[in-house]
Amino acid sequence: VTAEREPVGLPWIPAYIGIGSNLDDPRAQVVRGFSALAHLRGTRLIAGSRHYRSTPLGPKEQPDYVNAVAGVLTRLDPEALLVELKRLEGELGRTQPITRWGPRKIDFDLLIYGEQRILTPSLTVPHAGIAERNFVLLPLADIAPDLLVPGLGSVRALASRAGLDGIEVLPLGS
Ligand code: PH2
Ligand code: MG
Ligand code: MG
Numbered sequence: 001v002t003a004e005r006e007p008v009g010l011p012w013i014p015a016y017i018g019i020g021s022n023l024d025d026p027r028a029q030v031v032r033g034f035s036a037l038a039h040l041r042g043t044r045l046i047a048g049s050r051h052y053r054s055t056p057l058g059p060k061e062q063p064d065y066v067n068a069v070a071g072v073l074t075r076l077d078p079e080a081l082l083v084e085l086k087r088l089e090g091e092l093g094r095t096q097p098i099t100r101w102g103p104r105k106i107d108f109d110l111l112i113y114g115e116q117r118i119l120t121p122s123l124t125v126p127h128a129g130i131a132e133r134n135f136v137l138l139p140l141a142d143i144a145p146d147l148l149v150p151g152l153g154s155v156r157a158l159a160s161r162a163g164l165d166g167i168e169v170l171p172l173g174s
Contacts, residue, residue, distance in 0.1 A: 012044070012073040015081065016144065018109040018127065018136050019068045026066035027051060027170065029092070029106050036088045037070050037108075043081070047071035049139030055166035057133065058101020066170065069111065069139035078113045082123055085110060111136060117150045126150055134162040 017037060021029035030051055038045040049069040056062050074081055085108040092106045111127045118125040126149050130136050137159040140147070145156040152158060 010075040012075055013114040014046075014112075015072050015074050015110065015114065016112040016140060016147075017070045017072060017085065018107075018111050018139075019070060020065050020107040020109070020135070021105055022056065022063040022065040022103050023105045024093070026063070030066050030068050032092055033088075033106055033108065034068070034070055036092060037072060040072075040074075040084055040088070042076045043072050043074040043084075045070060045072055047143040049142035050172075051170040052135060052139055053168050053170055054135035056101070056103075057135070059099075062103040065135065067135040067139060069136065069143060071143045078110065078116065078118055078123060078125060079120075081113070082110055109136075111140065112147070112149060115148075115150055126152065131158055132162065134159070134164065134167050137162045138164075138167060 019030050019033040034045065034048050037043065047070070052067045054065050054067050056065060076084065089106050089108055094104060094106050098104050109127050110123065110125060111130060113125050116125060127136070130149060131152055137155060141155050141159040147155045149155060149158060
């Protein structure tokens with residue numbers, strides 16, 4: 001048996017990951033998503049938001065989404081974390097190709113990574129459109145209301161500005 005290889009001597013960086021699903025029992029997919037993050041190498045799951053039902057952004061002829069946000073500490077760099085999130089999406093049964101804004105069984109979006117602002121062909125952090133998406137900001141406000149989104153201000157202020165259109169909290173265990 002070989003112990004899992006983990007980076008050592010690196011700082012633990014707080015990061016926030018959006019989870020979304022609108023296919024194949026979306027709440028169950030979100031729960032599986034949290035579980036997958038809890039087992040990710042070099043990463044500790046620290047906090048989980050409530051679950052939200054939200055009407056689709058993009059094409060309307062698709063099921064409502066269930067959205068949530070996970071707070072982690074990670075020793076992975078942003079690119080490595082992104083690669084792992086894509087790998088987990090595949091393991092959790094996400095099939096390609098997926099149309100832009102189209103339905104999906106599981107979606108992980110790297111929302112925030114420490115205080116970094118990243119703009120590369122593969123990665124935009126903070127996530128593009130975060131300020132307009134109540135299905136990101138409301139769950140994020142559950143676990144990190146005072147967090148400052150680099151360049152944008154506090155999660156609490158952004159969330160109250162984003163409003164409550166098309167979104168509701170799902171009661172626990174419903
Ligand atoms: N994700 C999309 C497209 N549209 N709409 C909602 N409400 N929630 C999502 O997570 C979402 C979406 C593509 O990732
Ligand atoms: Mg997404
Ligand atoms: Mg995505």
